[in-house]
Amino acid sequence: MPPGGLDQRGEQLAALAQLTHERATDPRVADWLATCEQSPTLAADPTSDTAVNLRWWRHQHDRATKLPAALVVEMSRATSAGKAAWAAAREASDFGQFAPSLKRIVDLCREEADAYGVPEGGERWDALAEGYEPGMTAAGVAAVFAPLRPRLANLIARLADAPTPPSDAFTRLKLPRNQQEAFVREVARAIGFDFERGRLDVSTHPFCSGTHPGDVRLTTRFADDNVNDALGSTMHECGHGMYEQGLPTEHANTPRGAAVGLSIHESQSRLWENQVGRSAAFWRWAHPQLQTFFGDQTEGLDHAAVVGAANRVAPGCIRVEADEATYNLHIMIRFTLERALLNADLSVTDLPGAWNAAYQRDLGVKVPDDARGCLQDIHWSMGALGYFPTYTLGNLYSAQFFEAARAALGGAEMLDAQFAAGEFAPLLGWLREHIHAPGRSLTSDALCERVTGQPLSPEPLIRHLEEKLLPLYGLNV
Amino acid sequence: MPPGGLDQRGEQLAALAQLTHERATDPRVADWLATCEQSPTLAADPTSDTAVNLRWWRHQHDRATKLPAALVVEMSRATSAGKAAWAAAREASDFGQFAPSLKRIVDLCREEADAYGVPEGGERWDALAEGYEPGMTAAGVAAVFAPLRPRLANLIARLADAPTPPSDAFTRLKLPRNQQEAFVREVARAIGFDFERGRLDVSTHPFCSGTHPGDVRLTTRFADDNVNDALGSTMHECGHGMYEQGLPTEHANTPRGAAVGLSIHESQSRLWENQVGRSAAFWRWAHPQLQTFFGDQTEGLDHAAVVGAANRVAPGCIRVEADEATYNLHIMIRFTLERALLNADLSVTDLPGAWNAAYQRDLGVKVPDDARGCLQDIHWSMGALGYFPTYTLGNLYSAQFFEAARAALGGAEMLDAQFAAGEFAPLLGWLREHIHAPGRSLTSDALCERVTGQPLSPEPLIRHLEEKLLPLYGLNV
DSSP states (O other): OOGGGHHHHHHHHHHHHHHHHHHHTOHHHHHHHHHHHHOTTTTTSTTSHHHHHHHHHHHHHHHHHHSOHHHHHHHHHHHHHHHHHHHHHHHHTOHHHHHHHHHHHHHHHHHHHHHHOOOTTOOHHHHHHTTTSTTOOHHHHHHHHHHHHHHHHHHHHHHHTOSSOOOOGGGGOOOOHHHHHHHHHHHHHHHTOOGGGEEEEEOSSOOEEEEETTEEEEEEOOOTTOHHHHHHHHHHHHHHHHHHHHSOGGGTTSGGGSOOOHHHHHHHHHIIIIIITTSHHHHHHHHHHHHHHHGGGGTTOOHHHHHHHHTOOOOOSOGGGOOTTTHHHHHHHHHHHHHHHHTTSSOGGGHHHHHHHHHHHHHOOOOOSSTTTTTSOSGGGGTOTTOTHHHHHHHHHHHHHHHHHHHHTTOHHHHHHHHHTTOOHHHHHHHIIIIITTTTSSOHHHHHHHHHSSOOOSHHHHHHHHHHHHHHTTOOO | OOGGGHHHHHHHHHHHHHHHHHHHTOHHHHHHHHHHHHOTTTTTSTTSHHHHHHHHHHHHHHHHHHSOHHHHHHHHHHHHHHHHHHHHHHHHTOHHHHHHHHHHHHHHHHHHHHHHOOOTTOOHHHHHHTTTSTTOOHHHHHHHHHHHHHHHHHHHHHHHTOSSOOOOGGGGOOOOHHHHHHHHHHHHHHHTOOGGGEEEEEOSSOOEEEEETTEEEEEEOOOTTOHHHHHHHHHHHHHHHHHHHHSOGGGTTSGGGSOSOHHHHHHHHHIIIIIITTSHHHHHHHHHHHHHHHGGGGTTOOHHHHHHHHTOOOOOSOGGGOOTTTHHHHHHHHHHHHHHHHTTSSOGGGHHHHHHHHIIIIIOOOOOSSTTTTTSOSGGGGTOTTOTHHHHHHHHHHHHHHHHHHHHTTOHHHHHHHHHTTOOHHHHHHHIIIIITTTTSSOHHHHHHHHHSSOOOSHHHHHHHHHHHHHHTTOOO
16 A cells, blocks of 8 residues: 555445444344344254354354444554554654554554453453454463473474584575475475465465455565575465465355354364475475476475475574474464463563563564564554464464374374375375364364364474474484 | 366455445444534534545445345355456457456346436436446437537548557557666656555556555556656556645545545546656656667657657557547447446347447457457456446546646646656646546536536547647647
8 A cells, every 4th residue: 555545445444344343243143143143943952053053143242342433443443543653663663653553553452352242260361352262262282382482392392402414505596486386385285275276376374365265365475595485475365365266156246155264264274284394204395396486596406305305494583484393382472472462461662671671581682673572563452352272272282183183094104105195185185084074063172072082282383393393303202 | 276176266245345335324323414414513514524425435335225234245255256257358359258257247237226226317327337437328328428529430430531640659669677667757747646655566457546545556567669658658547646646635545535426536637647758748757768768779769759759549359458539429329338238238248249349340450359359357347337337437538637727837838847847746736736636526527617617528639639639630720
């Protein structure tokens, strides 16, 4: 958007927010829901498609009616201005420029949480998180993160001291963008993204937008000197996209046909990006492809070099550039800080200091400036507090789902052989049946229990990381 | 859009059409309008901003309420499917694939015209054209076109027989796309497109979309071997864009701050594309720029060569590739045919034959296939019958406005000297004041009378073409 469009965009978004809120809270919706809920047939079987839809429509309607229209419009205006202020502040690397906007947004988020109602024994964060991942609470997230953090820290420390880290030669290779693009499009096709029902384009920040299983649009990005950046972004977004394409078309535009929540969505992107895309078996297939797409430019690289480059672990200050292991520490820092902001245990003014201290303590890195510190992510400027943990929950679900898929599909050796042969359809088929087809008929917790037989646990992710990374670094598991 | 999204898109558009129609026809709007119209102050002065807005809101509301909601939804579905059918048929160059959709669309257009009401002594075409250019009628268009056609035909015939046509060497030069892009961006900036309040991107079919004077988005396109294609597209869209940027911001989102209609909009694009961009004076400035942007690649071209290349006249079968003179014949053919379709003087089945015969008769070209014949334009597949003549009316207005501007700004010599020095601000300033600032406070006719002192006439366009083209072809005016 050109700078001159800012005010008008703010008004447009505020008008849309008001219209959407008016429709969502129309008293007739409550009447319709009550009528259906009292029907002896429509809601009798709680597992029926109708009952699923009624439950979610009730959830959405009740939640929407708790928010005053004025607050909805205020929040829309504040985040519209906030995004612009954030972008300018990040450009100037000056948190002070963004602080007043963020203060306003945090205040409105607290109002919003109070309007939704803080659950018994819970906190404001929970009321907001419910909008991204129903059922997620700060206490629940903290309980999952607590055992994960020391084990990740221990793993990262061991890798940092390893005498023979894998080479990063592959990710320092300058490769022409058109060749990179041809390569990642072929990978997208091979793993199962359906281009008849989707597109892949380019943007600064990759994303997946799906309005219907027949029209799923992804973007990726390209770095001159690191094809793994484009590959990882593409496989990640394809994971989101294949989930959207796998949702039941016959239930499109209803909760029954929608994604469960952001954590399960993220589990699908991470599974393809990490469990598949960074595996030795995947590179058995992908490595020979390099010759086709890049010719002589990659001929000096052996299998170990490409697998190693995809799995280098190095603490840094930028979340979206983080490796598979340190990534989760970035999330934990954000979770702690946004929780403190909402509980008024941290003031917006003190955010940069708290951020930088946390990075020094947990990742051992010195944050050089605000742009690479607490201004790096757009989320808070959009009012999205309560969102970040879904990324790490997604990582946990992806590892746990992948273990279940592997067991169901004949074990690690079988799945590895399939990947090495470029056969990803069995895995996608399993995901289609067990994760995609159910839509929102189960909560994330219930889906996890049904699919894996266990509640969500940090063990599979830790197992996955340790069993893969330690040997690559010449260390014992 | 991926093919899989087609049905869902159709449903989305139909739902939006229905919602928009519901709001436009809300009975409360009629009450509000009646109250305001009876106010002794609000509408007392018919030239006041309020009176202008009330008149247009009344016009829009009355027009919307004449259409049954079911017809609006039907038309949305039919054109949504129609665009897809058209694209597939054009790809296959097979009109038969599109014919059933077009038949349905023409039938719905006839229904729509009947719902709007055919004006006394008028025809169905008029009722539809009112939506694109208020006040435009088929009889009125025919009366303007009648004297234009033989004089254009005569001019084109003289040019075709000229012994020394200008060289087309410049438009056969292959120039790198990134250099072309830098060049056209500089031209856009120089003529006055404000990049603080707009963007320029790339698309297959160039367009201008403006939602507010502060956010005007243009696209252009690039041909490897014809930089004039990109230059013409860019200047054309900049003309649309500078009109949008020049509309009064304080009246944004009301008729008072909106463009008059499509003809006046097109007059602004054509004025910059043709009256400016194809003039010898413009090239006095632009020619030395070529050295900066293309270096040695263009050094063999003298001033006469670049001006000549911009002004080659050659009948062909594609409208959007047509030169300034033959372009209007393409429009006249479309007008005659769509009028006949709406009057049921021509059946959809007979369209390709009638099209090809008209091209042979009026332009002397043989249409090789449907793709380059009656399938070349998207308009009818969108239900836009009654639209095409606004393009030629825009050409006529542009020539007439330009004569008025030239007289007001000190005459041809003065304006030429400004262009040659890269000074386009005086012309833009005149357009801002006389054409842009009034918004929709006057009709096209009234604006033309006020600005030029005359009703719309074919004379200025004919003068412009004859006085420029004949000497370039070594002929006497």
